[in-house]
Amino acid sequence: MNLHEYQAKQILAGYGVSVPVGEVAETASSAQGVARKLPGKRYAVKAQVHAGGRGRAGGIKIVDSVAAVEKAANDLLGQTLVTEQTGPEGRSVRAVYVEEAIESQRDVYVAVLVDRETSKVSLIGAETGGEDIEERAAAKPSIIKTLMVKPDGSAAKGAFESFAKKLNLTGALAKKAASLFQGLTKAFVEQDASLIEINPLVVTTRQELMALDVKMVVDDNAMFRHQNVRDFQDKDELDPVEMQAQANEINYIRMDGNIGVVVNGAGLALVTNDMLTDAGGVPANFMDIRTTASSLDISAGFDLLLSNPNVKAVLVNVHGGGMQRCDTIAEGIGISIKRCGCEVPIVLRFAGNNADYGRTLLGNYGISYIEAQDIGDAIERVIALVRSEVA
Amino acid sequence: MAILVNKDTKVICQGMTGRTASYHIERAMAYGTNVVGGVRPGKGGSRHLDAPIFDSVSDVVAGTGADASIIFVPPPSAADAMIEAIEAEVPVVVCVTERVPVLDMVRVKDALEGSRTQLVGPNSQGVLTPQACKLGVMSTVHERPGTIGIVSRSATLTSEIVAQTSAAGLGQSTTVGIGGDPVHGIGFVECLKLFMDDSETAGVVLIGEIGGAEEEMAADYLNSIKASKPVVALVAGRHAPPERRMGHAGTLTLFGRADANHKIKTLRAAGVLIAPNPQDVAGAMRQSLE
DSSP: OBOOHHHHHHHHHTTTOOOOOEEEESSHHHHHHHHHHSSSSOEEEEEOOSOSOTTTTTOEEEESSHHHHHHHHHHHTTOEEOOTTTOTTOEEOOOEEEEEOOOEEEEEEEEEEEETTTTEEEEEEESSOSTTHHHHHHHOGGGOEEEEEOTTSOOOTTHHHHHHHHTTOOTHHHHHHHHHHHHHHHHHHHTTEEEEEEEEEEEETTSOEEEOOEEEEEOGGGGGGOHHHHTTOOGGGSOHHHHHHHHTTEEEEEOSSSEEEEEBSHHHHHHHHHHHHHTTOOBSEEEEEOTTOOHHHHHHHHHHHHTOTTOOEEEEEEEEOSSSOHHHHHHHHHHHHHHHOOOOOEEEEEEETTHHHHHHHHHHTTOOOEEOSSHHHHHHHHHHHHHHHHO | OOSSOOTTOOEEEETTTSHHHHHHHHHHHHHTOOEEEEEOTTOTTOEETTEEEESSHHHHHHHHOOOEEEEOOOHHHHHHHHHHHHHTTOSEEEEOOSOOOHHHHHHHHHHHTTOSOEEEOSSOOEEEETTTEEEEOOOOSSOOEEEEEEEESOHHHHHHHHHHHHHTTOOEEEEEEOOSSSSOSSOHHHHHHHHHHOTTOOEEEEEEESSSSHHHHHHHHHHHSOOSSOEEEEEEOTTOOOOOOOSSHHHHHHTTTTSHHHHHHHHHHTTOEEOSSGGGHHHHHHHHHO
16 A cells, blocks of 8 residues: 555654654645744645656645745646656646755665565665666666665664665764664564655755655555554545455456456466457456455456446456356356346356356356357457457 | 475365365365365364364374475464464475465565475465375366476466366476465475476476566576476566556666566576467477477
């Protein structure tokens, strides 16, 4: 689950990481009200969306007066922000975070994540931060420094301080950085984060360290032990169709084609869309029916697919396994089609566990479909169908 | 021979009395798997599916000489169940449980270091040696004893390749689902090593997908040895839309390796034959075995 900047800062502040004073606002006038209470004369007005690259996309405005805060908030709220991480559709700005602007002497990059090669909690950093970090690291990978920490977030004595020195944080700053890193990795483990990124971590003119921007993602699988974090969920940031699918044990991603795709298992779903694309078709979605989905879940997933007006034909490619069998999926499709009475053409390929039983069930529901011999045959047939529909 | 499990493997189940576990263990028994007992704290001394139930893994190992365990414990306690099996030195452990928190798996990986256990999963369909031992939840419709080792990140694609290698008359020595989670037990490299050393395996199919760097690590390993057996790989997700991102850190640690085309290029350079689609896998394997 993605957190907003202001939520992440609130969590990190509890672990001794200093952050600028600020508050979130949903209207321009309340943004102005926040600014009035803040110390200093310069303010940062920051769009709260779940994506990075906001600065380069114009989602962060630094202003010099309370009146300018109101104007900046007015400009940002309701705007669709397109950054390098949002995709072309962008994100709608529903809230801004107003905080005191901090005079920075130097920007550093720091993040914590689980390294997939070593399976260890890993603190990474670079002595210069900023939104161009990926380009700089691609050109020179050695700018990224790494410290693997223990599963509980702790490290050997002095390890955080030596890591600070690798980021060119020396003297008194090294000690301050070490205690910040300790808090950061502790927060990561205690909150079941999958990412905490501070970019930039600034050295202020008073030689203090402050987290100017924070990205934080929490492991969805660990929500059962983090009610406090669950309350942070911003449903407006999630795609309602994908969220509904999740509630029905289905991984679903909307795409822009005209062939609805029904598959069980992520690997087979990826391969089906690969083959469809190779053959000149365009999928309307990615669908992975999880092993835990019941026939009612599957019917809800099929409803979502049918509610997409672009869908001209449906490709069902199911390989029944030990946990998700063809008959359960047939029943889900049957329920959905009976319910809506729609007549979308279906190309069906059932294989594996209970394939025959699945076909019989579809017959019992009175569903007509074109039967395919294998995946390649199914793809040819569904593309031919769509071409004849469009022509 | 096969790898990890065979007809002599003595299997136990952790969380055996649950509904899902009972369903799958009953089928594993019917398949001929030698299930010698189960674990359910508080129910030691009782019997379930005609097998003795013990209070702990160390009790069941002492009482039965078990050498493999399959875990069906809900996510909040799955990590503790895995660690209990590791501490009881069970040689092969499969964890079927889905949605185990990633940081719990970091703890499990720490417990695995220097241990005697090979962990498969979590979020894995398990290990199958056809007609000998089913330590998993996979369907057994198309599998046939044979010579192809299959190691996969995807359960459904494994079923697909099992069906094809059987239809092509090759059959399988063992199939291993390493699981779909970012942090998991044994990976492609460990399985490739086991298959290379297995006298019954003539060739290996590796089923990868976008994300992580495990395919690249497999390629590095194959580059470091003189592979005595052909390896055919399928990498799913060549046309998947780019994932929505939060921040830069993922990119900074993977440097483009998560991409399907990068994986394909790297595997090909290591001498792996790439099957563009699942339908091409068995044919490619037959050709390289001739």
